[in-house]
Amino acid sequence: MNIKKYLLAVLLCGSALLLCGSLGAQDAAAEAVPSFDEGYAAFMGSSDAAFFTISNLWLLISAALVFLMHLGFATVESGLGQAKNTVNILFKNVFIISMGIISYALYGFNAMYPGFAEGSAGVFALGSWFDVEASVDYMTGAYADYTWYTDFIFQAMFAATAATIVSGAVAERIKLSSFMVFATLLVTFAYPVTGSWQWGGGWLSANGFYDFAGSSLVHGFGGFAALACAIILGPRAGKYVNGTIKPILGHSMPLATIGVFLLFLGWFGFNGGSVLNADPYLVSLVFVTTALAAAGGGIGAIFTSWILLKKPDLSMSLNGILAGLVGITAGADSIMPGYAILTGLIAGLLVVLSIIFFDKIKVDDPVGAISVHGVCGIFGTLAVAFFSDAAPFGIQLVGTLSVGVFAFVFSFIVFGIIKAVMGVRVSAEEETEGLDISEHGQDAYPDFANGSR
Amino acid sequence: MKLVKAIIKPFKLEEVKEALADIGIEGMTVTEVKGFGRQKGHTEIYRGSEYTVDFLPKVMVEVVVDDAEAEKTTDAIVKAAKTGKIGDGKVFILPVDNAIRIRTEESGTVAL
Numbered sequence: 001m002n003i004k005k006y007l008l009a010v011l012l013c014g015s016a017l018l019l020c021g022s023l024g025a026q027d028a029a030a031e032a033v034p035s036f037d038e039g040y041a042a043f044m045g046s047s048d049a050a051f052f053t054i055s056n057l058w059l060l061i062s063a064a065l066v067f068l069m070h071l072g073f074a075t076v077e078s079g080l081g082q083a084k085n086t087v088n089i090l091f092k093n094v095f096i097i098s099m100g101i102i103s104y105a106l107y108g109f110n111a112m113y114p115g116f117a118e119g120s121a122g123v124f125a126l127g128s129w130f131d132v133e134a135s136v137d138y139m140t141g142a143y144a145d146y147t148w149y150t151d152f153i154f155q156a157m158f159a160a161t162a163a164t165i166v167s168g169a170v171a172e173r174i175k176l177s178s179f180m181v182f183a184t185l186l187v188t189f190a191y192p193v194t195g196s197w198q199w200g201g202g203w204l205s206a207n208g209f210y211d212f213a214g215s216s217l218v219h220g221f222g223g224f225a226a227l228a229c230a231i232i233l234g235p236r237a238g239k240y241v242n243g244t245i246k247p248i249l250g251h252s253m254p255l256a257t258i259g260v261f262l263l264f265l266g267w268f269g270f271n272g273g274s275v276l277n278a279d280p281y282l283v284s285l286v287f288v289t290t291a292l293a294a295a296g297g298g299i300g301a302i303f304t305s306w307i308l309l310k311k312p313d314l315s316m317s318l319n320g321i322l323a324g325l326v327g328i329t330a331g332a333d334s335i336m337p338g339y340a341i342l343t344g345l346i347a348g349l350l351v352v353l354s355i356i357f358f359d360k361i362k363v364d365d366p367v368g369a370i371s372v373h374g375v376c377g378i379f380g381t382l383a384v385a386f387f388s389d390a391a392p393f394g395i396q397l398v399g400t401l402s403v404g405v406f407a408f409v410f411s412f413i414v415f416g417i418i419k420a421v422m423g424v425r426v427s428a429e430e431e432t433e434g435l436d437i438s439e440h441g442q443d444a445y446p447d448f449a450n451g452s453r
Numbered sequence: 454m455k456l457v458k459a460i461i462k463p464f465k466l467e468e469v470k471e472a473l474a475d476i477g478i479e480g481m482t483v484t485e486v487k488g489f490g491r492q493k494g495h496t497e498i499y500r501g502s503e504y505t506v507d508f509l510p511k512v513m514v515e516v517v518v519d520d521a522e523a524e525k526t527t528d529a530i531v532k533a534a535k536t537g538k539i540g541d542g543k544v545f546i547l548p549v550d551n552a553i554r555i556r557t558e559e560s561g562t563v564a565l
Contacts, residue, residue, distance in 0.1 A: 247499035309498055316500060356501040368500075 002422050003177045010184065039136035048141045055145035055277035059154050062273025065266045066157035070097045072262030073164045077171055078444075079256030080315060080367045082248065084434025085172045086444035092167045092176070096183055100160030103188040105130045108159055109152050111192035113200045122202035124193055145277035154273055158218055159195075163187045165222025166411075168367035169230045172248075173237070173431050176439045178424040182415055186225055190410045194221055194403045209399035210391035213274035215330035215380030216400040223374020224404040227363070228411035233424055235364030237431050245359050248366070253314055260318040264294055267325045271332040286332045289340035290325065293332075296344020297324020297351070304352040316352050319368045323351035326376040330396075331384035339387035346383075347376045378404065454549040454562060455523040459514045460488060460542040461534040466512050472533035473516065476525055480565075484513045492540040511542060517549055519562050 034042075043049060074093040078086045107127035116122025130152050132138050138148035146154075163183045170179065195217050197204040204211075211217050238246055250256060271290045275282045301320020305313040324344030328335065335343060354371035358364075365371065381400035385393035418424055425431075430438035437443065461469060466483065473481060487508035494507040518526050527544050535541055554564040 245502040247502045247504050249499055305501075309501055311498060313498070313500065352501075359501060 003180075006177055006181055034136070036134045036136065036139070040134075040139060043136060043140040043142075051278065052141045052145055055279075056147060056150050058278040058283070059146045059150045059273050059276070062269035063150070063154040063157050065269025066154070066161065066273070067097075067266075069157075069161055069263050069266035069270065070164060072259045072266055073161070073168070074259070075255045075262065076259030076318070077168045077367055079252040079254070079259060080168075080250035081171050082434070083251040083445055083448075084436055086251070086436060087440050087442045088176065088435035089167070089171050090444075091440060092171075092179060092183075093164060095180055096163045096167060096187075097160050099180070099184055100163055100187050101156045103184060104156040104159045105152070107188050108192040109155060111189075112155065112159075112195040113151075114196060116196070116201045121206055122196060122200065125196055125200070127188075127192060158214060158270075159187055159191050162191050162218050162222045162225075165219070165369050165373045166226045166229055168369040169226035169365045170233055171366050172435065173235075173425055174229075174233060175422075175424055175426050176435070178418050178422055181422075182229070182411075182418055182424075185414055186411065190225070190407065191221065194406055197403070198399070204395075204399045204402070207395050207398075208391055209395045210334070210384050211330045211381060211399065212333050212384075213271045213329045215326060215377045216403040218377075219326045219329060219373040220377030220381065220400055220404045221407040223370050223372070223377050224408040225411040226365070227370045227374055228408045229415050229424075230363050230365055230370065232412065232415050232419055235362060236366070237428060239364050240362045250315065250366075256315060256318055260321055264321060264325065267294070267329075271329060275333060282333055285337075288337050289328055289332045289335055292337055292340040293324040293328030293344035293347070294321050295324065296341040297321050297327065297348040298344075300324070300345040300348020301352050302348075304349045308352065308356070315368075316355065319351050319355065319372050320348035322372045323347040323376040326373055327380040327383060329377075330380045331388050331390065334384060334388035334390035336388070339383075343380070343383045343387060347379055350379055351376055374404065454517055454552055454565065455520055456547040456549050457516045457518060457523060457526045457530065457544065458547065459530045459534065459544040460486065460511050461514060461530070462536065462540060462542060463510055463512045465534045465536070466514070468533045469514055469530055472529040473526065476522075476529050478516055478518065478522075478526060478529075480516070482515045484515075486511050486513045490540070490543070509540065517552055517565055519565065 070093060074090055077093065078089045081089050106129060109127070109130040111125055111127030114122070114125030116125070132148055136142055140147075144151065163186055166183065166186065167179065196202045198209055198211055198217055199205070236248055239248060240246070267290055268287055271286045272283050275286055298317055298321040301323065302312055302317045305316040324347045327343045327347030328340055331343070351368065351371045354375040355365070355368045358370060363370070378400045381396050382393065384390050385396045415424065426435060426438060459469070470481070488511050489507055489509055492509065494505050494509060496503055496505050498504075514530070516526060523546055527546065530544055551560055552562070552564045553560045
């Protein structure tokens with residue numbers, strides 16, 4: 001059975017990587033250096049300790065807030081999906097956080113932060129097991145305003161969110177095992193590459209690209225990976241019939257709304273923690289720009305959907321809030337509050353138009369992930385050039401397109417191979433019956449009669 | 454015995470139940486159903502695409518009564534369920550061969 005082979009393969013790869021990591025180059029503490037306990041105690045007694053401790057704590061809280069976004073994704077996706085696929089959607093989200101953190105520990109963290117030589121046009125580095133021996137170099141202000149472990153866990157939460165963006169766009173018809181294979185490969189091998197280009201000191205950062213918290217590196221990346229998969233996968237059965245679009249209604253607007261509010265909350269950590277310390281001015285500025293852009297996104301989508309579609313649409317308005325948040329993510333610390341509102345408003349307008357556009361070209365995206373993350377990810381990156389002076393338009397365009405293209409091409413090839421080898425879609429009967437029964441043998445709502453089977 | 458089957462607007466259920474209680478009807482079965490007559494449906498919109506909803510939610514009330522009570526029962530239901538607007542529903546009267554109370558195994562009109 002495919003799933004057994006997959007698990008075996010992952011187990012073998014994981015063990016191999018672990019082995020490589022532990023056998024790989026380790027700092028040889030040859031000569032006598034002060035012990036970690038002494039050095040650490042000395043640092044914690046110094047005047048730098050206070051700022052370090054508060055910054056470290058803030059980063060850890062932010063990591064927890066970004067973690068919470070997984071609950072947000074789980075609820076948004078299941079709310080906008082049909083009841084008969086709820087278990088499957090939730091399961092994918094459970095898998096992603098479980099696989100994502102471990103894969104980032106086994107390989108991704110060190111692949112993303114290889115420490116490219118200063119000014120080098122770094123493009124790729126091999127990953128390894130993330131853990132280090134505790135030392136002053138890694139656990140005090142000598143490393144950063146936070147410890148190595150804090151760095152790992154904060155970044156690990158971001159890596160997992162990139163995979164979960166894809167799960168929404170492919171929901172309700174993707175084969176579970178194929179998704180698990182693809183998501184594992186995407187998070188483990190693709191995400192750290194583009195991340196290293198900027199945050200790992202690679203060629204994008206060497207050329208002045210600016211992506212504060214990941215409009216391109218997380219959202220654009222996820223959005224374009226999602227686009228490639230949605231194209232290869234095809235639309236849900238019955239969505240596009242005889243030239244018309246037949247809506248497939250989400251089964252729980254309350255769940256979808258809860259999800260968006262959770263994502264909004266998590267974004268305070270997503271952006272707030274990306275300051276990478278507890279600097280009062282910057283963190284408070286980022287909280288303000290983040291919130292204003294979210295609000296702008298909501299208002300922009302509310303009015304755009306109301307005017308274009310005659311009635312104000314709740315799900316579009318929810319997508320609008322997310323669009324505003326994605327839009328400000330590249331420039332939350334460089335775009336001033338007034339322009340943050342404008343960034344949000346434009347993102348809210350764009351997301352509505354984009355959702356309608358993708359339906360028109362028959363790319364089925366049940367939750368609007370491609371529009372929220374892909375389209376608004378590009379816009380957010382360019383907004384840095386439009387509304388701040390942190391980076392010029394040219395490199396922003398080059399950067400966002402190269403990340404998007406890389407994610408798209410990687411996904412198109414890998415997902416295409418998976419399709420050829422093991423198929424990516426459930427059968428028509430399984431899709432009608434619902435993935436909960438066909439893939440999991442479980443009912444999300446066993447007490448309720450289900451009308452869509 | 455007759456089965457009086459009424460398809461009514463869902464919000465009228467309480468009123469119909471009380472009207473039946475007033476004439477001494479002590480039991481009924483209620484089902485949530487969907488349907489349409491000449492009322493047709495309406496258009497809704499979701500994420501930019503329009504669709505028509507033809508089937509409207511209704512409630513079906515079923516009561517089995519003695520032949521003599523059938524007309525009284527029907528009148529009570531019609532009066533309570535009527536709004537005067539399109540979509541009020543319909544009442545059907547069907548013959549019943551027998552009725553049995555499961556607990557005591559009585560049959561006939563004593564089982565009603």
